Amino acid sequence: MIDIRYLRTDPDAALAALERRADAEIESLVDRAIEADRRRRELLGEVEALKQRRNETSREIGERKQRGEPADELMTAMKSVAERIRGFDGELSLVEEELQATLLQIPNFPDPRVPAGGEGEFEIVAEWGTPRPAVESDEPHWEIGSSLGLLDLERGAKIAGSGFPVLTGAGARLNRALIQFMLDLHTTEFGYLEVAPPFVVNRESLQGTGQLPKFEDDQYRTVPDDLFLVPTAEVPLTNLHRDEILDGLDLPLAYVAYTPCFRREAGAAGRDTRGLLRVHQFDKVELVRFTHPDDSSDQLELLTRHAETVLERLELPYRRILLPAGDLGFANAITYDLEVWSPGVERWLEVSSCSSYTDFQARRAGIRFRDQDSGKPQFVHTLNGSGVALARTLVALLESRREADGSVSIPDALRPYAGFDRLSVS
RNA sequence: GGAGGAGUGGCCGAGUGGCUAAAGGCGGCGCCCUGCUAAGGCGUUGGGUGGAAACACCCACCAGGGUUCGAAUCCCUGCUCCUCCGCCA
Known part of the structure; x- marks a missing residue:
């Protein structure tokens, strides 16, 4: 499959190269991939911030317990964080599936040496x-x-x-x-x-x-x-x-x-x-x-x-x-x-x-x-x-x-x- | 097909709920040391997001689910490999 990073950084050049294949589906596939990638990174930002908080707090809970201090209020607070992480993760995996499924349908870039034209124009x-x-x-x-x-x-x-x-x-x-x-x-x-x-x-x-x-x-x-x-x-x-x-x-x-x-x-x-x-x-x-x-x-x-x-x-x-x-x-x-x-x-x-x-x-x-x-x-x-x-x-x-x-x-x-x-x- | 056992980083191999992203060893790469080689020392050696970069964070212990504030570690399912038995070219 093609590199999503190339699609992200220079979508016009990528699309122009792919369109040499004269495949009508390509443009909408490329749009879908770019949108899924954008959404994916957006969700990733949110879920990662939550995970950072969870990891830090969990470590804190561990340290308190080691010292014999109570940590109940932290544990309660983390329950809702864990719930939100689950929600984001679920959404994220749907978006990632969509991205993957789309990328798998996009063909390879033709080499610049490849001539233009359809079957027979070799x-x-x-x-x-x-x-x-x-x-x-x-x-x-x-x-x-x-x-x-x-x-x-x-x-x-x-x-x-x-x-x-x-x-x-x-x-x-x-x-x-x-x-x-x-x-x-x-x-x-x-x-x-x-x-x-x-x-x-x-x-x-x-x-x-x-x-x-x-x-x-x-x-x-x-x-x-x-x-x-x-x-x-x-x-x-x-x-x-x-x-x-x-x-x-x-x-x-x-x-x-x-x-x-x-x-x-x-x-x-x-x-x-x-x-x-x-x-x-x-x-x-x-x-x-x-x-x-x-x-x-x-x-x-x-x-x-x-x-x-x-x-x-x-x-x-x-x-x-x-x-x-x-x-x-x-x-x-x-x-x-x-x-x-x-x-x-x-x-x-x-x-x-x-x-x-x-x-x-x-x-x-x-x-x-x-x-x-x-x-x-x-x-x-x-x-x-x-x-x-x-x-x-x-x-x-x-x-x-x-x-x-x-x-x-x-x-x-x-x-x-x-x-x-x-x-x-x- | 039946019965057991096992899957940890490029490789080998520790680790049974929280200072373990993971000891130790090997290999690779970089730097140092060095007349040369060998030996030795230090660092590094998966992926993603953001960033010009430094760097920060997230994920990653066969895969997928689950329990938990927290999982390499506990539970379930699947896959693969190994041993024994059966069947068979």
Whole structure:
């Protein structure tokens, strides 16, 4: 969440920055937060004065009793003070709840580098490789997958529902090979610590990373235990250090995890529904970094390069785009998306999203570090990026490496993991 | 699931109703001492409100309620961890 002190000291600047997101709700949320904060400090002043009196008098009572002197009239007087404190405390906790609930709904400030505009008005930052020109024999991945026996969407729909694909045979193997390849790359070449986290998380964790309270409808929730299926490994990884004070010398910390990702995609019904383009469950290897605030810009470039390296090793042409303010995620300050070209569906597919959350998640989740110079705890910056997301990477691989005879060649880097060089119709 | 035990500051660990915000130790940071290192000395080491600052006050002993003029300390509920038993991949 954002810092109430910034909102208090420079509300105009804060509001101007937030309004770049073009979210109609923001202004009234900001007003509510400022008012709740004002009321909170007002009440705090009154209740603290009363508590000071109570503390002083109680000490006096203790001293008198020790000396064997009577203190009855002080004790009687304090009864009404205690009553008034109870009243103020009750009011105060209501106001604090209101403040907290409001702040939790206010999105992060966009980084100044983020361009203005809504969805589609991104900046292309970098391009790698040359997308293969379309040819007559191009087919979408659901055709390729079914003729090569890799993919079974109908049976997935039968056993779970639409959007829960089944991979079979070489398709399942290829999927697993990709996961293994990515984990090995990030751990051995880029120094990430591999983590195998829980695939379900509690409410506090989802609140820490920003999915709750605003986006509960997008999550799969398990009913008796109130646990949520992870929408991304970002949630368990970032929450590894929730409510902790890290040693500043340990920064940056870098973690990588494979998890399946579960997304209800509420409100996205009908969009990109064919094949594997938008599904309720997919596999992903996720990178998370905890950094010093001064270092987070450089760390984002580094992390994005790690994700890009995956695509380069897989020989998949891609572009890096910088998302505009209107298309930025709730908790994100700046986001690069990596998109690969997929000739079968003739589209750029988002396979990675690399972001800095500045101190927004850290403040929600209480992730701090002790600064060497000041000795004071301060919030870290959290970053994460897909490194990379699977279903769509598999799509791009199949569609872009398919040859006229219907076979698909496996990129060199993946061959040791796949155990085969080519997929052919048997 | 059943039976016990335990949760104190960055860490370890005292403390059972009032000079205890918390002894003692470790670690971190600052200063002093010092040819260098080690040792030693002093201070500091959670959050909030007000203040330019010095500083003042409030809160904070797992969490939330309660008793009391006053709670780390007493009562209730919850959570987590540990031990034993049962079940189980």
